[in-house]
Amino acid sequence: MKTLLTACSLMFLLTANSQVIINEYSCSNSNGPTDAYGDTPDWIELHNIGATAFDLSGYYLSDNDNNLSKWEIPVGASVPAGGYMMVYCSKRDELNGTQLHPSFGLTQTKNEWIILASSGGAIQDSINITNMTQDDHSYGRTTDAALTWSIFTTPTPGATNVGGMNYYSATPVLSLAAGFYSGTQSVTCTTTDGSATLYYTTDGSVPTTASTLYAGAISITATTVLRVKGFSSDPNTPPSFTETNTYFIDEVHTLPVLSCSGDEVLDFINDVAPGSFNSNFKGAFELFEDNGTLVSEGTGYYNKHGNDSWAYDQRGFDLVVRDEYGITNAVRHELFPEKNRDEYQKIIIKAAANDNYPFAQGAHIRDAMVHTLSQQAHLRVDERTSRFAIVYINGQYWGVYDLREKVDDADFTNHYYDQDKFNIEFLKTWGATWAEYGDQTVPHPEWEAFKNQVITGDMTDPVQYQAVKDVYNTGSLIDYVVLNSYIVTSDWLNWNTGWWHGWKPEPADKQKWRYILWDNDASWGHYINYTGVPTTGPDADPCNADNLPDPGGQGHIPILNQLLLNEEFSQEYITRYADLINGPFGCPAMQNLVDSMVAVIQPEMQRQIDTWGGSMAGWQAEVTELKDYIDARCAAMTAGLIDCYDLEGPYDLTIDVEPVGGGTVKANSEWVPFYPWTGEFYGGINTLFKADANAGFTFSHWESVNHTFANPDSLNDTLSLIAIDTVIAHFIADPLPPDPPIVDPPIVTPPGQPNPTTFTGFHIPNAFSPNDDQNNDWLEFFAGWDVTNFDLQIYDRWGTLVFKTSTVGDFWDGRHKETLVNTGVYTYVLIFDSSETGKTETTGNITVLR
Structure with missing residues (x-):
């Protein structure tokens, strides 16, 4: 049994009976000793104070006082008499020659431990990292084996400790x-x-x-x-x-504020510092929330972000926070409210790139909008989450930026998918193709083998098709192509394309190749056509993407066309357009997204314009141009899909369940959001239906008014539409359990008032104050007697859905994910059917007060 001790046992440096001790370490190794791979990870120096060599095989190293056996030292690790052994905390989990590479790194700003324990779990030596070190400094025993510790501004790895300072x-x-x-x-x-x-x-x-x-x-x-x-x-x-x-x-600002400072940071951002285009520039950062509160600060370095947009005076850049500098290891804050992440070592600080206003005559939101649209649609790709902010450089106002989560980064894959940098293959095409992580061979052997497997194989063979699906997320390819086709991206495939997979067995689906979104500012008819798509206008055929040759030469489109020979894949690919148009890709939803994002930056745009040029009228004209393009694109997609894929219709299809609350229905790739619900579906291709019974119910059968189900009693069935229709999924209530003992229920006063029945239409207040003062704490809306059904959705200024209901009396309490939202203006989208006036779609604003 291994003895597991806690921090209480680690208060002493146990060196009296230890032949091998911790003699020196550095958590600030930026430019110091390199390991066998040429890298500069944090390091630990072990020193053998004995007269004979000491075999560490089976001993343990750890950075965690609650897990002493975190990493077992491999066989063959021996420290010579009176000598040293270097431990490079690279996370590689190996012995490389005389170098130990444990499975962990060190983070000094988290006050981690360095612990050496015997094979039986007895602590040989330990130190808690509480004294932060500055860049390229170390902390060690004042002299070898001394009980006192000192700072070394000139570290002594693998050698006698000399030059220790206070x-x-x-x-x-x-x-x-x-x-x-x-x-x-x-x-x-x-x-x-x-x-x-x-x-x-x-x-x-x-x-x-x-x-x-x-x-x-x-x-x-x-x-x-x-x-x-x-x-x-x-x-x-x-x-x-x-x-x-x-x-x-x-x-006065309505957005978060990022203050950046440093010796050469201003010269760097002005592109006058030597090496501005390809060097790192050390600097500090302070991040303030939109209420002015300082939420994170530290030191790192800045480097260039963007290529064409670097020619603009308002440039984008990256922030890389470094634990080596001894302040913090990351931006420690829930920077993006919609994400479950509170540490970001790297963030992109983007000035809208090639959609910048005024330099690119853009709307200043395109790229952020596309990534947010993908997130709202739950596409099977990885996006750069976005949040608008104001940037200051050395105290000077620098304009409206959007802070972006970095996707092509092992911190991202490790946080969301538990796939660290040693367990991923991450390929990127930007002119050339290379591996950001994994096998650096060009061309990439694994990808080349897979590409040839698909292109030379028979995808109509279910066995071969399944073999492809086992290693390749076909849904990710579908969503990646459909999105870029729909928004008419003109800078992809040969540029701005990334795809990756993990090696760890769990989660299993992340072992499959999948796609990321990169820069999508060249979209919606804007900017240069680097890819050579046939047209960048709103009437572009959706199948233009299918007909591209092979931009970038990595086989994405040839793979797509080969998979389209498979009936299952072809049905999913073609109907995916309709599924998304019925929801987040529909004009009402996309226009609402544009409006919500514009509303976020509009209060700040006048100062952006005062600083960099242009006019409010000019910027608003660019926004209008984007909105007009979206409307035109929506209108053109129906004809485009029919022409490209030999479809018919589209037909209005109403989907309902009986009884209410009995279950849910999935039509093709999307679960129906409420019932009854109506969308547009195409003929000439099968529409897939799937039923899922709610707790207490069992699926019974399908009912169609104008068509016939082949297997009406099956949970899964298909229809090939030739007319409008209503499809009903019928469920049967399960037998009720015996009645429980009667207990008087507590008296609860529900929020709101009874729904009025003396007026028509739908009525929503424009403000409420959820502050628990028993006065106007709920957003109480009323549906008139004529309203047969409705769908109410409320979005915050980042376009995040914070509340949704289709039930009368289901009022909003001002919370999102059980947390009260911030005060401010929220946008709602309301769709309802009236027996008097028909279908109505409307939007508006709600102000949350305190």
């Missing part, structure tokens, strides 16, 4: 927190290091002894990044960490 001078403390203020502010700076002198800057640069000497309160009269650093008079004490606070004076 810990850094204390980090200065500023009297005023970073944030938003009215009028001039006064800031005082203090330090607990009596030997330290403070220096500061207000231009974003890191202070040196040549900077301004702090001699008294600093007056902040305008938006400023104040950076302060302590320098000890003791030459054996290194300078402090830099304290960075941004003070926004008389600034």
Whole structure:
């Protein structure tokens, strides 16, 4: 049995009886020693203080005090007498020559542990990482095997510890927190290091002894990044960490704000620093929520994002947060409310790229809109989640950006799919094709073999088709092509295309090749046609995508056409267009998405224009052009689908269930959102139906008014439509269990009032205040006596669906995922049928107050 000890047992450095000890480590290895792979991971130096070699085979290394046996040291790991062994925390899980590569990395800003334990679980040595180190520094025993520990500004990996210094001078403390203020502010700076002198800057640069000497309160009269650093008079004490606070004076914003600062950051973003196009530039960041609260700060580096758009004065860039700098390891915040993630080491800071206004004469939302549309449609691809923000550079306003989640990154695949960088194959085409992760051979052997398997195989053979589906997410290909075809992307396949798969067995479907979305600003008829699609107009045939040769040469379209020979795949591919048009790709939904995203940035666009040029009228004209294109595209798709795929119709198909609440129905690829529900479906191709009984019910049979089901008693059946129809899924209630004992129910006062029956139409208040004061806490809407059914959907300003109902009396309590939403304006989409006026579709705004 392995002995598992907790942190209580790790308070002592157990070196008295340990021949091998932890002698030095670095969590800040940016430019220091490289491992056998040429990388610079964090490292640990083990030192054998004995006179004989020591075999560590079967011993354990861990970074977790609750899991001492986290990584077993492989056979053959021996530390020579009086010598050293280097441990590179690369997560590679191996012994490479004399180098140990455990399965974990080190994160100093999370106060992790370094623990060496025997094969029986007895701790040999341990240290809790509580003293952060600056870039390329290490922390170790002052001399080999000493009980005291020191900072090494020149680390000594694999060698005798010399040159140890005191810990850094204390980090200065500023009297005023970073944030938003009215009028001039006064800031005082203090330090607990009596030997330290403070220096500061207000231009974003890191202070040196040549900077301004702090001699008294600093007056902040305008938006400023104040950076302060302590320098000890003791030459054996290194300078402090830099304290960075941004003070926004008389600034008002409705979006989150990102403040970026650094020595060369302004020159970098202006493309005048040497290496701006391909180098990294160290800097600090501070992220403020839309209510002005500082939610994350740290240090990392910035580098270029974008190619054509780098020619614009308002440039995009990436932020990579580095634990090596000793402040934080990531943007630690739920940056995107719709995602279950609160750490982002890398984020993209995008100025709308080639949809920028004014530089690209764009709407400033295209790319973010496409990725959000994909998320709302639950497409089987991976998207860059988006959130608009304001950026400041060294205290200067820099405009409206959108913060983006980075998809082509192992942090992304590891968080959502438990597939780390050593367990993925990630291919990207941007002019050329290469592997971001995995086998670096070009062309990629596994992909080439798979491509040849499909193109030379017989996809009408169910066995061969299933073999393809076992390793390739055919639904991801369908959604990737349908989306790009629908939005008429003109910069894909030979550019901006990524696809990947994992190697870990779970989750199993992520072992299959699947697609990501990259840059989609060249869409909806905008920007350069790099792919050579036949037309970029709204009347582009949907099958134009099928007929492309093979842009990029990676076989995506040839694979598609080969799979289209399979009847199952062909049916899913063609009907997927109709399924999405009946929902998120329909004009009402897409126009609502545009309106909701425009509403988010509109309050900020005047200052964007004042800074970079253009006019509000000019920007609004670009938005109108986008909206007009969407309307035209919606209108053209029906004829396009009929012509491309020899279809008929489309026909209105109403789908219902009996009794109410008995179950649900899936039509082709989508579950019906409410009942009765009507959509447009095509003839000349089978429409698939699937029934799923709710708890307490059993499926009985299908009923069709104008068609005949071949297997009406089956959960799954098909129809080939030749006319409008109504399809009803019938369910039977299961026998009721015996009545439970009668218990008087608690008295509950339901929200709202009885639904009025003396008026017609649908009535929604334009504001409510969910603050639990028993007054207007619910959004109480009323349906008139003529309303036969309705669907109400409410979206936040990022286009996220926060509430949905089709039931009278099902009022909104102002919560999304059990959490009260922020105050602000929300957009609703309402569709209802009236016995007096027919079908009505309308949108409007609801203000949430407190």
